[in-house]
Amino acid sequence: MKIITRFAPSPTGHIHIGSVRTALYTWLYARSIKGNHILRIEDTDLSRSKPKYSESIVTVMNWLNIDWDEGPYIQSKRLARYNDYICILLATRLAYKCYCTKERLGCLRKTHLTQGLKPKYDGYCRYKSSSYNDPKEYAIRFKTPIDGATTFSDNIRGSISFRNEELDDLIIKRSNGLPTYNLCVIVDDLDMEITHVIRGEEHINNTPRQINILNALSSPIPIYAHVPIILGKTGKKLSKREQTTSILEFKYNGLLPEVLLSYIVKLGWTYVNKEIVNIRNLKAMFNIKSIRRAPSMFDYEKLLWVNQHYINYTSGLYYIEYTYKDLSKCNPIFKYGSILKGIVSLYMSRSSTLKLLTESSNQLYICSSSSISEYMYYLETMDSLATIEPIYKELALTKGWTISIIAVLIQKISISLNITVCNIAMLLRICILGKAESPGISQVITIFNKELLLSRIKKVTTMIKYIY
Incomplete structure (x- = not known):
């Protein structure tokens, strides 16, 4: 007998963590025994179902690489x-x-x-x-x-x-002529020859009702498996209304699909104890009976930590290309070169999502006059011009352009001008990046070529002279 599972979400909101876990379990089980996986959109609640949510379900499934063999079937097209x-x-x-x-x-x-x-x-x-x-x-x-x-x-x-x-x-x-959920599910499962129904535990109370209808029709009863609920950190059940559980939010915020699936698969199934697993390799070992009965806890901060860990310990080429594509859509000045590569490599270990990686890279790549202007009061109180001009001259004369050489140079300037290294680093950050915080200033300086770096410092000295 061919094993057939189905993922059957309702398009009444953007797909969330609980739904994706169900989709993943139904897909893994079908693939583990060479069965078929069907996608079905249960949209007979016409007052709450929206086409945009149906579209987002397909978008998320494709993004996560959870494929299907048939469908998507749409219930509202099967009323007859x-x-x-x-x-x-x-x-x-x-x-x-x-x-x-x-x-x-x-x-x-x-x-x-x-x-x-x-x-x-x-x-x-x-x-x-x-x-x-x-x-x-x-x-x-x-x-x-x-x-x-x-x-x-x-x-x-x-x-x-x-x-x-x-x-x-x-x-x-209903009196308005529309069939209800329990009837539609029965008919669909019969027509699609569903053998295994894997779904959330909130459907347990529906199961005897559906079995009674199946018995009345003298039809076969599928095998049921009801997965436990997922709780938030407050101990309450996660819902579609919680922003942090919307999968599209995760996608747009730059979480990686492989990280998300690795995290979700363990919300109820503890066969693997690695933080990141290859989902495709789990197909052979997945077993419904290994799923725990107890609720699982969803921790968004832990998910971000795992995402950052993955970004930090994998090849940077993908992230450089991703950042370039994302930034170049908004601004054609971005060039795929050593500067962008250096910036992305510098921030990979500091970014929990690709969105943060892109935003940080953008701030380093573009140093706008408006961002520098925010620190003009600080520059004035520091008597910064008397400090910046000697720094500019020393950097201009420097022949080496490595982290160690720049670090020694900054130490030398600190002693000669009787200014702390921290204050010099702060001035350089404002001049080069237009912000007061960044990774180590010696690392930042070596990312840029000397001509670009000196032009940014010169720009600030010109602004100070013009204002004061």
């Missing part, structure tokens, strides 16, 4: 198919029309809550004759078995059982 099954259930008297108004259902719910009972439908329309017709609008409900229990074996949690008397007759078609 769902209606076919609803007609079958009505014809076999396994479903019925419900004419109950919102007011009646609201009163029923209130009564149950007042009595300390779990709110559920009371079956008022269940026992009406199938020939009964009312001109009012109606919903269609599935006839849930009244007696016994619905039990299934979960590949992560073991045996789970629900008493049928706790389940009400769920609506499978």
Whole structure:
């Protein structure tokens, strides 16, 4: 039997950490046993589903290299198919029309809550004759078995059982004519021959309802595995509304896809203890039953640390090219040369994301007059002109251009002018970079060619003379 899994997100918001983990687990399991992986967009909640979120799901899957063999299937384009099954259930008297108004259902719910009972439908329309017709609008409900229990074996949690008397007759078609989630999922899984359903634990309560419909249709039951929830540092469940869990935010902020997948795969599966793993190599060893039952904790700071660790200990060529492409889109002055390479190499160990690497490189590459102007008060109080001009002359006369030579030169200037090395470094940073903080000034100086460096210092002395 061919194993077929599916990733079936709802496009009601940008895809987040929990959804990507489900996608990764369904993909890994399918690939581990040479099965098929299907992508399905469950968009029947038309009031909340947006095309832009469907597009972002595909964008994220492609960015993370989680591929699929079929799809993406779109539920809203399969409404006729769902209606076919609803007609079958009505014809076999396994479903019925419900004419109950919102007011009646609201009163029923209130009564149950007042009595300390779990709110559920009371079956008022269940026992009406199938020939009964009312001109009012109606919903269609599935006839849930009244007696016994619905039990299934979960590949992560073991045996789970629900008493049928706790389940009400769920609506499978709303009064507005649209089918509901539980019906659509059943039809899709049957048509697509899904053998394994791997999804979040919030769907456990849906499972007995779906199994009851499958049993009513005399259809095979897939194998279920419900993965645990992911908690934030506050101990609460992560949601789509939390900015730090949006995968597109991670992408735009410059997190690396291989780092993100390495981090996510271990949120519930602890087979590997390395910080960075090759996801493709995990396909052969992935096992659903190795997933923990307990919730996992998502730590954004830890993710950033892993990302920085990866940037720092991998080849710099990719990051240099990435930074160049990103910067050159905004400003054509950027050139792919030794200066940019030096700047990127200098900041690789200091940047937790590619976005920060790009921003830091941009600040070093371009030293604007406006950024220097922010430090004019500081330059005035330092009597900086009397310091900068001798530094300019010494640098102009320097023949060597290495970190050690520049460091010795700065020490020499410090002694001769009776100014601390820290103050000299501060002045040079402002002149060269237009900022007060940077990596070691000797490292920074050697990145630039002498002509460019001296021109930046000269520019500052001209500004000081003009203002003061």
